[in-house]
Amino acid sequence: MGNIIFTEGSILFVFLGVLMYSTKGNKKSLATAYTIFCLIFFVLTAINNFSIEGLFYENYQWMMIGTLPFMYLYNGKKGKGYKYLFYLFYPIHIVALFWIGNLCF
Numbered sequence: 804m805g806n807i808i809f810t811e812g813s814i815l816f817v818f819l820g821v822l823m824y825s826t827k828g829n830k831k832s833l834a835t836a837y838t839i840f841c842l843i844f845f846v847l848t849a850i851n852n853f854s855i856e857g858l859f860y861e862n863y864q865w866m867m868i869g870t871l872p873f874m875y876l877y878n879g880k881k882g883k884g885y886k887y888l889f890y891l892f893y894p895i896h897i898v899a900l901f902w903i904g905n906l907c908f
Contacts, residue, residue, distance in 0.1 A: 815844060830875055841868045 807817045819840055826833040845865040849857070858865065 833874060834871060837871060837874070838868065841865065 807814055810817055819837075822836050822840060823833065826836050844867075845862070848862040848864060852861075
């Protein structure tokens with residue numbers, strides 16, 4: 804049974820899902836609501852300890868605003884079926900990032 808309190812990203816991301824669902828028909832309202840959500844989330848995470856280094860290593864969730872152009876490009880139709888490509892890509896890129904992280908850091 805699902806529990807919205809213990810979801811990844813907290814209850815804020817459940818609210819984001821509801822927000823995105825309620826604005827799915829209007830791209831302008833989606834962009835406005837999503838931008839406001841990103842700003843509020845940034846302020847809430849950066850209010851305790853703000854630093855330039857923290858923006859990239861601790862409170863990097865502000866970068867989710869970068870997905871907004873892709874949301875604008877979505878036309879509501881199913882794309883090409885690359886299902887099995889992603890079954891391979893996901894574990895391979897996780898292992899590659901693990902090895903890169905261990906070699907460089």
